[in-house]
Amino acid sequence: MNAAAERALTSSAFELFGLEPAFALDAEALERSYREIQARVHPDRFARAGDAERRASLQWTTRVNEAYRALRDPLRRASHLLELHGVDVAFETNTAMPPEFLMQQMELRESLEEAVGKKDAASLDALRRDLEQSKRMLEKQIGESIDARKDYAGAAGLVRKLMFLDRLGAEIDLAYEAVE
Amino acid sequence: MALLQISEPGMAPAPHEQRLAVGIDLGTTNSLVATVRSGAATVLPDAHGRPLLPSIVRYLPGGRVEVGYAAQARQADDPKNTIVSVKRFMGRGLKDVAHAESAPYDFVDAPGMVQVRTVAGVKSPVEVSAEILKVLRERAELSLQGSLSGAVITVPAYFDDAQRQATKDAGRLAGLNVLRLLNEPTAAAIAYGLDNAAEGVYAVYDLGGGTFDLSILKLSRGVFEVIATSGDSMLGGDDFDQRLFCWVAEQAKLAPLAPRDMRLLQVKSREAKEALTFHSESRINARLSSGEFVDVTVDTETFCSITQTLVHKTLGPMRKALRDAGLSVDEVKGVVMVGGATRMPQIQRAVAEFFRRDPLNNLDPDKVVALGAAMQANVLAGNKPQGEDWLLLDVIPLSLGIETMGGLTEKVIPRNSTIPAARAQEFTTFKDGQTGMSLHVVQGERELVSDCRSLARFELKGIPPMAAGAARVRVSFQVDADGLLSVSAKESTSGVEASVTVKPSYGLGDAEIERMLRDSFEHAKEDVHARALAENRVEGQRLVEATRSALQADKSLLSAEEAAAIELALTALESLLGGSDRRAIKRAADALNRATEDFAGRRMDQGIRRALAGRKIGSL
Numbered sequence: 162m163n164a165a166a167e168r169a170l171t172s173s174a175f176e177l178f179g180l181e182p183a184f185a186l187d188a189e190a191l192e193r194s195y196r197e198i199q200a201r202v203h204p205d206r207f208a209r210a211g212d213a214e215r216r217a218s219l220q221w222t223t224r225v226n227e228a229y230r231a232l233r234d235p236l237r238r239a240s241h242l243l244e245l246h247g248v249d250v251a252f253e254t255n256t257a258m259p260p261e262f263l264m265q266q267m268e269l270r271e272s273l274e275e276a277v278g279k280k281d282a283a284s285l286d287a288l289r290r291d292l293e294q295s296k297r298m299l300e301k302q303i304g305e306s307i308d309a310r311k312d313y314a315g316a317a318g319l320v321r322k323l324m325f326l327d328r329l330g331a332e333i334d335l336a337y338e339a340v341e
Numbered sequence: 342m343a344l345l346q347i348s349e350p351g352m353a354p355a356p357h358e359q360r361l362a363v364g365i366d367l368g369t370t371n372s373l374v375a376t377v378r379s380g381a382a383t384v385l386p387d388a389h390g391r392p393l394l395p396s397i398v399r400y401l402p403g404g405r406v407e408v409g410y411a412a413q414a415r416q417a418d419d420p421k422n423t424i425v426s427v428k429r430f431m432g433r434g435l436k437d438v439a440h441a442e443s444a445p446y447d448f449v450d451a452p453g454m455v456q457v458r459t460v461a462g463v464k465s466p467v468e469v470s471a472e473i474l475k476v477l478r479e480r481a482e483l484s485l486q487g488s489l490s491g492a493v494i495t496v497p498a499y500f501d502d503a504q505r506q507a508t509k510d511a512g513r514l515a516g517l518n519v520l521r522l523l524n525e526p527t528a529a530a531i532a533y534g535l536d537n538a539a540e541g542v543y544a545v546y547d548l549g550g551g552t553f554d555l556s557i558l559k560l561s562r563g564v565f566e567v568i569a570t571s572g573d574s575m576l577g578g579d580d581f582d583q584r585l586f587c588w589v590a591e592q593a594k595l596a597p598l599a600p601r602d603m604r605l606l607q608v609k610s611r612e613a614k615e616a617l618t619f620h621s622e623s624r625i626n627a628r629l630s631s632g633e634f635v636d637v638t639v640d641t642e643t644f645c646s647i648t649q650t651l652v653h654k655t656l657g658p659m660r661k662a663l664r665d666a667g668l669s670v671d672e673v674k675g676v677v678m679v680g681g682a683t684r685m686p687q688i689q690r691a692v693a694e695f696f697r698r699d700p701l702n703n704l705d706p707d708k709v710v711a712l713g714a715a716m717q718a719n720v721l722a723g724n725k726p727q728g729e730d731w732l733l734l735d736v737i738p739l740s741l742g743i744e745t746m747g748g749l750t751e752k753v754i755p756r757n758s759t760i761p762a763a764r765a766q767e768f769t770t771f772k773d774g775q776t777g778m779s780l781h782v783v784q785g786e787r788e789l790v791s792d793c794r795s796l797a798r799f800e801l802k803g804i805p806p807m808a809a810g811a812a813r814v815r816v817s818f819q820v821d822a823d824g825l826l827s828v829s830a831k832e833s834t835s836g837v838e839a840s841v842t843v844k845p846s847y848g849l850g851d852a853e854i855e856r857m858l859r860d861s862f863e864h865a866k867e868d869v870h871a872r873a874l875a876e877n878r879v880e881g882q883r884l885v886e887a888t889r890s891a892l893q894a895d896k897s898l899l900s901a902e903e904a905a906a907i908e909l910a911l912t913a914l915e916s917l918l919g920g921s922d923r924r925a926i927k928r929a930a931d932a933l934n935r936a937t938e939d940f941a942g943r944r945m946d947q948g949i950r951r952a953l954a955g956r957k958i959g960s961l
Contacts, residue, residue, distance in 0.1 A: 179953040194953060196564055200732050201948035204761065204822040208491075208520050208721035211884040212934040214891070217941040219821060221949070223763045230758065334664060335786070341657045 174228035174241055182245055184238060184304040195229045235300045236327050239307065239320045248313040250320050258321065266325055273329070273336060280340045289333050292326060299323050360490040362520065362722035363481045364528070364714025367470060367494055367508065369428040369550030369577055370681065372396045373708060374477040375715035376485060377724070382532065382712040385484045393707065394480075396550075398472045399423040400461035408476045420445035420604040422459045426579055427473075429551045430455050430466040431511075432503030439575050440583055445600030454507065467511045474515035491520035493718040495710050497552035498524035499572030499738045501784050502796050502826050509823065516872075520721040522823040525549070526556035527567055527735055528713030529679040533704055534560045535716065535731075541674035542568075544662070546692055546700065547710075548655065549680040551577035555658045557666045557673070566734040569665035569757050571658035576651065578614075578682030584647050585639065586610040589625055593635045602629045617644050618684050645687045652691045659695055665757050676700040681707050734759050737824055743816060744781035744790045746771060753818045756786065760824055765817040774806040778814055782828050801830045803837045874923040881918050881926050884933060885911060891937070891944065898943045910936040 175182040178194040200206075202221040207214050231237040240250050269288070276284035299322055306316040363385075366373045371393040375384045384392045391410070399412035400422045407415070416423040424446070430438060435450040447458040456465045474494075482488055494517070496508050505522055512519040526545035533539060539560050547554040554572040558565060586607050590598070598606065609625045616623040622640040629635065663670065676692055678700045683689065692700045704712075720730045736759055742752040743766070754764045770778065778801045785793030804812050813833040820826050831838045888911055896904055914929040 197952035210887045213937040214941040221945045
């Protein structure tokens with residue numbers, strides 16, 4: 162692979178789409194960039210090309226899709242930003258969370274189990290709504306911490322909380338299948 | 342009605358230069374082939390003017406095969422050798438096949454995919470599907486008067502990797518250059534969106550003969566973006582026939598039926614179901630081989646009540662797709678109905694009730710998928726000038742993962758990821774001194790591996806002995822634009838590697854496809870080598886053209902020496918194309934591909950930079 166290719170494939174997700182690295186996201190600008198890039202690199206444009214171009218197109222499109230997905234997901238966007246600032250979110254190693262947060266998480270999980278036990282889809286809907294609201298609040302705090310205060314170490318703790326909420330969200334989604 | 346399009350002078354290829362490309366809807370009940378002619382997509386009928394080809398294949402002694410209406414007419418007389426709804430068996434093991442007990446076939450439980458013993462030998466679903474595709478290919482070549490440059494074949498969006506791979510293999514076996522596997526609801530959205538200049542969020546409800554898909558798409562000018570897809574690959578119109586058949590057997594108090602009688606009553610049940618779309622009751626009568634006479638009348642109310650659970654089964658996937666898309670019912674601007682089974686009034690009512698709006702039925706639900714596939718084939722073949730084409734962004738329907746300790750699934754690529762997609766994950770050894778690792782690739786949403794579909798198993802060997810947990814095995818998943826997966830694994834401290842295209846464990850190996858191709862050509866008395874040479878020439882010619890146009894556009898990205906090296910490889914390949922040494926052509930093509938690797942990368946990079954530059958100018 163040549164230097165230009167190497168650079169494009171390893172650049173930050175923000176650079177790839179020509180955006181300033183920040184937690185606050187101009188979703189429309191991102192979508193526009195994404196589509197314009199896809200229009201030029203997507204495999205459908207190279208259905209009749211040689212193997213080398215088809216391989217390159219697959220590689221680029223994959224990278225663009227992955228970066229797009231990462232930027233649209235608040236959790237991954239925040240982790241990516243912290244990484245760019247040399248802060249390790251340490252999802253795996255740092256699991257020490259404030260006790261009151263953990264208590265709250267346990268209570269939410271109990272309500273989830275209860276809803277599944279009673280096959281109660283309405284309770285799942287309510288849980289999901291509450292969770293979405295907590296996530297919005299947390300995302301707001303993360304944005305303030307990263308963009309305004311540049312407090313990356315502080316943001317890491319908030320990002321770990323967001324990860325817990327995301328996991329709960331995935332469990333709620335799975336629970337629907339048991340209930341429906 | 343679609344407007345006729347006229348291209349700017351010199352922009353579109355002249356009609357005689359248009360590459361012949363078709364879209365094929367390989368359906369459970371019926372199949373169709375369509376193409377774009379003079380700017381409009383149209384279904385190609387057979388010599389009798391019939392657009393549909395019943396997806397029915399009958400094997401006769403002596404290697405003769407009947408496909409379509411001829412096979413349909415004889416299905417009750419020869420049920421064991423007449424395969425209907427073969428799509429239900431694609432990429433499936435015997436245990437996955439619903440109602441196997443009431444199917445009149447002599448099943449053979451081969452590893453990975455079920456097969457059927459017929460008078461012409463044991464046939465895999467891939468071979469049976471290839472017979473259908475061959476008939477459609479011949480129909481198109483006759484109608485368009487030339488050999489096809491490529492085809493888009495549609496698959497249910499909810500098809501897993503095994504089913505997709507089986508479909509692509511069938512295309513190859515039928516001698517088609519498969520440009521792309523396209524999801525059926527997405528194909529329908531293309532046809533609908535282009536015809537109606539639709540913008541906004543649309544749902545496509547696609548209930549075919551054997552599969553159900555629900556896709557949610559965002560349509561905007563020039564872009565079709567699938568946001569979420571859901572469904573049930575074992576639910577379709579066939580199941581409604583089956584319910585009615587069981588009900589009739591119960592009403593008439595019939596003893597277990599002979600295969601011929603079973604098929605006869607199944608056909609009658611299907612006819613009665615279709616009649617109930619327009620009439621309030623329908624009569625089923627048939628004389629069985631025992632001489633017994635069956636005469637049962639069914640009304641719409643009874644039919645609705647015995648099929649209510651089936652209609653209900655489509656609601657779960659609708660809710661799931663909306664949840665995955667993060668949308669509410671009110672945000673959906675329209676629901677496009679696709680597939681013959683959506684003609685049933687109870688389906689129309691259930692969908693209208695769920696989405697709180699009347700569904701859209703303005704395109705023929707039997708044809709819309711083939712028409713959309715033809716439009717996409719036309720774009721992929723390069724027949725549309727840039728700016729008039731569109732971008733299609735589709736997703737994988739089911740999460741892809743790997744088995745970890747305790748039989749649990751670790752998801753590597755989540756469902757609804759836009760394709761092409763790739764993701765890597767690190768795993769480590771469990772025991773001290775462990776030198777091998779067995780990797781099991783699965784697809785599905787459930788936590789337990791035993792509840793997911795097993796796609797492939799492969800081994801990484803030769804890991805140097807280390808303490809448990811010290812090895813770093815990086816497993817990489819890559820899903821291509823057809824939604825097909827390949828997996829590789831590498832131990833990073835030692836560099837030991839292993840990879841697998843997720844295929845041999847269930848599907849057909851390349852060698853097996855080659856053998857089948859050889860067998861089929863022996864019947865057709867065609868020379869395999871001549872065919873292979875022709876393929877290598879076409880491939881070589883395509884590469885020469887593509888490289889030449891790349892050089893013309895972007896020679897400035899190359900140094901003089903680099904350009905000269907590519908020119909040299911290009912001339913070498915070109916000079917061999919007229920000859921008959923297919924291996925030499927292949928070698929020269931490989932050499933040219935290698936020579937253009939850097940160039941291809943730089944062109945992509947330039948594409949991205951231009952896209953961003955264009956955006957900045959545009960936003961000023």
